[in-house]
Amino acid sequence: MNVLRQIVIDTDAGWDDWLALLFLMKCPEIEILGVTVTGVGEAHLTPGMTNMQRLLVFGGQSANVYPGAQKPLLYSNVFPASFRATIDSFWGVSIPPPPGRTGTSTISTTSAVDFLYQTFAAAAARGKPVDMLCIGGFTNLATLLAERPLPEFQAGIGTIYAMAGAVGVPGNVYDPGDATWGYYDNTKAEWNVFVDAKAAEIALRAGLRIVLVPLDATNHVPVTTAYVNAYGSAAGSDVYAGFVYTLLQLQAGETNFFDPLAAAVLRTQSAKDLVTTAPFRLEVSTGFDEEDNTTGALTPTADPAFPEVVVCTSANATTFEGLFSSATLPRQG
Template sequence: MTSRTARRPVLFDHDGALDDLLSLLLLTQYDTVDLRGVTVTPADCLPAPALSATRKILELTGLPHVPTAVGELAGRNPFPLVWRVDALRVDALPVLNRREPATPPVAPSTTTAAGPPAGALPAHERLAAWLLEAGEPVTVLATGPLTNLAWCLDHHPEVEARIEEVVFMGGALDVPGNVDQPGHDGSAEWNVYWDPEAAKRVFDSSLPITLFPLDVTDRVPVTTAFAHAFGRHYGKPLSDLAGSLLALTFGTLETTGLPYCCWDSLTTSYLAEPGICDFDVVHCDVVTEGAGQGRTVRDAAGRPVRSAVAVDPDRFYRHCLDVLTR
C-alpha cells in the first residue's frame, strides 16, 4: 500500500447524482488526495448536465486542469428518469453559474501512446488510458456502477496491476436492498443492480476492494440539522453548494418511501478520515440473474472484501462541515 504521508492518486468514477457531486466537492478539498481524473457514468443522471456540473465544480474549487470524460456504456437496468434529472437542477444552481466556465465541457489533454486527446475518448476508454499511463498505483473511487472499470479489466487486463485499491459504494449484505422494480425481490442495491455483470467482473478480479454497502451508508441520512448547518456559513461558495445539494434531496422520502442518505459522501470520506468507519473482511459474491440480480450475498467460498461494518454518524457530519466550511 502507498504511504499515506504522500497524496493518494485517485481516479473518481461517479454517476452524477446529488451525493456523487457532494463527493466530488469533498474530494477537491482533501489535501491527502491527488485527483487525477473524473469520469461520469450515465446511470443515475443525464450525462450531459452531470458532466457540465462536474466541470463547474472543478472550476469553482480551482481545479479546472483535472481532466474529465463522460460515459456511453449502458447497464441492463436503467435508473428511474425522475431520479436522473437531478443533475439538470445542480447544473443550474447560481453558485455554479457566477461566470462563464473557463474550460470546455471536456478538458483537453495531450495525445499519448495510450490514445488520442481526452475529449475524443468515452469514459471507459479514458479510464483505461489514465490507468495505463499511471506511474504509480492508483485508487479508483467508484460511487456509481462499476461498468467502466469492468470494461477496463476485460479489454486491458494489465490495468489490474496499476490499481492499489477500489473504493466502492455498493451492495447490501445483511439489510434489504433499495431496488423496488417489477419482477425484482428488493434484495439489491442500485449501483450493483444497474449492471450486475460489471460488479461481478470486478469482484471476480484480484483487486483489493473496500466496500461501503447499504448496511453502513444507510446509517447516515441527510437530516434537516445537517443541511441547515451549512446555512450558518451562507456566502461561502463551497458551503453554499454543499447546502444546496443537500437541500435538493428533500422530498425523496415523501416520493419514494426511502430516506436520502449520504451513501457516496460517506464512502468518499474514507480517503481523508478512514476512522469514521470500522471494517471487517467479508466473503461475498454477486448474483447476476433472476429476481435477485444485483444482490451481493455472503458466501464462504466468495471473494474477500474489506467492508465497512460500523459508522460514527456524528463524526461523519462534523467531517463534512469542517471540510466544506473552513
C-alpha cells in the same frame, strides 16, 4: 513539497456524487487526476459529464471528464425516467461562479476506459498506485477489465473504494410507496449494483483491493435536518459552503449520505473511528426472475473462488459529519 495522494473518480453524476466531489475537491492532500462518467446510472451520459465538468471548474480543478458507458453489460435496468430528468437538470440549481481560481477542466474525447488504462499503466510504471472512488456502478471498471489485460495495469491500481451493494440489510431499489419506480419487488439490491449486476460481478471477482461501502454503512449517516440547519448557520457568506448548503437543503430529512461517505472512507483510508469493517467473499446475483427478482443481490459465501473484499458494516455519523464539515465549511478564526 507535499506529495499528493492521486485518485480517479468514476461516477454516475448523481446528487450524492456532486456532494462527494465537492468534499474531495476541498481535501488538500488529494489530487483528482480525472473523472470518468457513466450514463448507466442516475444521469444520462452527456448531461452527467457536463454537470461534473462544471463542478470541477467551480472547484478550481484541472482534471478532465471522460465519457464512459451508455448502457449496462447485462439487462436494461435503469433509474426511473422522471428521476433521471431531475438529475440531468442539476435539480434546477445554478452553479455559482467559482469562488477562487477558475478550473480548467474540459470534457475529453478520450474514453473512460482508455483514460483509466493509461492512468493505471502509468502509475504501475512509476510504482505509485492510484486509488479509485467508484460511485456510479461498475460498468466502466468492468469494461476496462474485460477489454485490457489486467497484468498490464493492475500494479497501478491502489484501492478501489466503491459505494455499492447491501450485504446484511435490505436493498433500496424497492419503494413500497411508489410502484411507478419499477422493479418494485426487488428488496435485495442496491441501485449501483442493480443497474449492472454483471459489471459488479466482474469487478468483485477480479482480485483487486476493494473497500465496499454498502447500505449497511450508509444507513448510519442520514442527511438530518439538524445537521443541515447547523451547516447552513456556519456557512455564512462563503460561496463554496453556501452552494453545498443549497444542495443539502434539498435532501434534508429524506435520505442518507451515500457517496459522500464513500469519499470520506477513501480520504481516511477506512479510519476506525469512521467505519467498522470486515472481510467478505460476495456472490453477485446476475439472474433475472420476474417472480423472484433478486438481480444485484450480494450474498456472502465461503467459496474461495470469490476473492475477499473489505466491507464497511457500520459508520459513525458524528465522525462523518465532522469530516464533511471541516472540509467544506470555511475555517474559523
